[in-house]
Amino acid sequence: MKFKQDFFTQLPEFYSQVYPQGITKPEWLAWSDDAAQLIGLSQPTDELLLGLSGNAAVDGATYYAQVYSGHQFGGYTPRLGDGRSIILGEAIGPNGAWDVALKGGGPTPYSRRGDGRAVMRSAVREFLVSEALHHLHVPTTRALAVIGSDLPVWRESQETAAITVRLARSHIRFGHFEFFCHSERGRADKLIQLLNFTITQHYPHLSCDAAGYKAWFLQVVQDTAKMIAHWQAVGFAHGVMNTDNMSILGDSFDFGPFAFLDTFQEDFICNHSDPEGRYAFGQQPGVGLWNLQRLAQALTPVIPSDDLIAILNQYQEALVQPYLRLMRAKLGLSAVDAPSVEQDKQDLDLIGRFTVLMEKNQLDYTQTWRQLGKLDPTSKHSALRDDFIDVSQFDTWYQAYQQRLGAVADIPAWQTERNSVNPKYILRNYLAQEAIIAVEEGNLAPLHLLQKILTQPFAEHAEHEDLAKRPPDWGQGLIMSCSS
Numbered sequence: 158m159k160f161k162q163d164f165f166t167q168l169p170e171f172y173s174q175v176y177p178q179g180i181t182k183p184e185w186l187a188w189s190d191d192a193a194q195l196i197g198l199s200q201p202t203d204e205l206l207l208g209l210s211g212n213a214a215v216d217g218a219t220y221y222a223q224v225y226s227g228h229q230f231g232g233y234t235p236r237l238g239d240g241r242s243i244i245l246g247e248a249i250g251p252n253g254a255w256d257v258a259l260k261g262g263g264p265t266p267y268s269r270r271g272d273g274r275a276v277m278r279s280a281v282r283e284f285l286v287s288e289a290l291h292h293l294h295v296p297t298t299r300a301l302a303v304i305g306s307d308l309p310v311w312r313e314s315q316e317t318a319a320i321t322v323r324l325a326r327s328h329i330r331f332g333h334f335e336f337f338c339h340s341e342r343g344r345a346d347k348l349i350q351l352l353n354f355t356i357t358q359h360y361p362h363l364s365c366d367a368a369g370y371k372a373w374f375l376q377v378v379q380d381t382a383k384m385i386a387h388w389q390a391v392g393f394a395h396g397v398m399n400t401d402n403m404s405i406l407g408d409s410f411d412f413g414p415f416a417f418l419d420t421f422q423e424d425f426i427c428n429h430s431d432p433e434g435r436y437a438f439g440q441q442p443g444v445g446l447w448n449l450q451r452l453a454q455a456l457t458p459v460i461p462s463d464d465l466i467a468i469l470n471q472y473q474e475a476l477v478q479p480y481l482r483l484m485r486a487k488l489g490l491s492a493v494d495a496p497s498v499e500q501d502k503q504d505l506d507l508i509g510r511f512t513v514l515m516e517k518n519q520l521d522y523t524q525t526w527r528q529l530g531k532l533d534p535t536s537k538h539s540a541l542r543d544d545f546i547d548v549s550q551f552d553t554w555y556q557a558y559q560q561r562l563g564a565v566a567d568i569p570a571w572q573t574e575r576n577s578v579n580p581k582y583i584l585r586n587y588l589a590q591e592a593i594i595a596v597e598e599g600n601l602a603p604l605h606l607l608q609k610i611l612t613q614p615f616a617e618h619a620e621h622e623d624l625a626k627r628p629p630d631w632g633q634g635l636i637m638s639c640s641s
């Protein structure tokens with residue numbers, strides 16, 4: 158790996174230097190060739206295993222934990238920081254640089270009462286979902302590998318430690334800005350330094366002046382909205398949308414108790430520690446705005462409030478447009494000749510009525526969409542019809558759908574297109590759970606198979622149909638704990 162160390166050299170007051178503590182008996186549990194090539198690596202070598210497990214120094218790495226704060230479940234925590242993630246620097250790849258972080262690399266000055274470790278099950282889940290989301294075309298951080306160990310760690314019971322090697326275009330979070338606004342009051346100089354660094358590194362087309370700051374904030378609003386539009390379209394619930402888990406670049410970030418929807422349920426809660434459903438699936442668009450408002454608040458020392466408000470007012474449109482684009486593609490609705498607010502409203506209504514029907518009929522979100530690829534959209538009788546208990550409601554919807562679809566000239570091509578946007582395979586919680594149990598038993602094969610299938614989620618993989626199935630009874634609506 159070849160590093161540059163821009164964050165480390167340019168922002169010395171934004172981190173603590175800290176070295177990872179090695180783990181005993183490190184072993185590769187998983188490795189992503191695809192992520193590896195982002196930073197010019199090809200093979201999981203023994204030397205890399207020593208370095209990325211924290212058991213030996215990696216050439217050119219600096220090792221630091223960043224300081225930040227954030228709003229957690231609505232309340233402000235003045236000082237957080239990387240309590241268990243140690244960044245090696247920015248590894249240079251063929252198409253840009255990626256922060257390399259050892260998540261679970263040992264205690265740091267920000268660990269508070271934590272042990273600085275991650276358990277194997279959470280490391281495996283983070284690895285799988287990062288790679289799954291990426292291949293579903295959802296903006297996300299990536300994962301290079303999971304390194305297992307026999308080091309015991311305590312959560313509800315004794316488990317073993319593991320490290321996820323995370324690759325991120327940046328680890329800067331909304332919470333970084335909040336820290337220098339609220340927790341380090343009067344450090345507007347630091348806030349500006351952080352802002353200028355972010356713009357120079359990631360938005361080089363923008364200037365570091367008043368006009369550039371406004372343009373940048375608009376971009377953050379748009380990127381955040383777009384990420385959430387993807388989550389809603391693919392049926393992904395993040396579970397812990399605290400502002401310290403919001404990447405400034407709009408990449409999905411920090412995967413804990415997340416879940417993909419099985420049965421469609423608008424108010425689905427995946428996080429055991431969120432009984433009120435603050436981060437329920439259907440709440441995510443609203444939470445995205447709330448989080449951006451917290452970021453805006455932190456930017457008031459540098460961007461006039463009126464400008465911030467005017468930009469925040471563009472959030473809804475910034476979310477609806479990519480959402481409509483994704484959902485129209487899922488339904489196979491062609492672009493209309495004259496886009497209009499009225500047409501958008503009608504399409505949103507058509508989409509909403511479909512998901513309401515799915516919910517009423519307790520249908521699987523992913524499977525239902527996938528059925529469209531088998532549909533002859535010109536036929537009066539839809540193959541989908543049999544899945545709905547209340548067929549008359551379905552018929553009414555289907556009529557409206559057919560009307561909006563209009564003529565479809567090439568049906569096989571239309572079906573192929575549907576299959577290229579409606580995945581067959583998602584990371585269902587029960588599949589992750591089965592893979593984790595196998596790892597505990599020393600069998601890595603299910604994990605590797607799942608990883609492989611999730612890198613081609615739109616393909617048929619006829620021999621692995623079982624991985625596209627709805628969960629068995631024990632795996633329905635699994636709610637994950639935050640302990641990780």
Ligand SMILES: Nc1ncnc2c1ncn2[C@@H]1O[C@H](COP(=O)(O)OP(=O)(O)OP(=O)(O)O)[C@@H](O)[C@H]1O
Binds near residue numbers: 238242267401411
């Ligand atoms: N086992 C642990 N030891 C020390 N600190 C921890 C531990 N688990 C979580 N933390 C810290 O608690 C805060 C909130 O945790 P959260 O689950 O959002 O983040 P995380 O999953 O640890 O890391 P990241 O946000 O980098 O993906 C973070 O500052 C995190 O570093």
Ligand SMILES: [Mg+2]
Binds near residue numbers: 401402
């Ligand atoms: Mg976090």
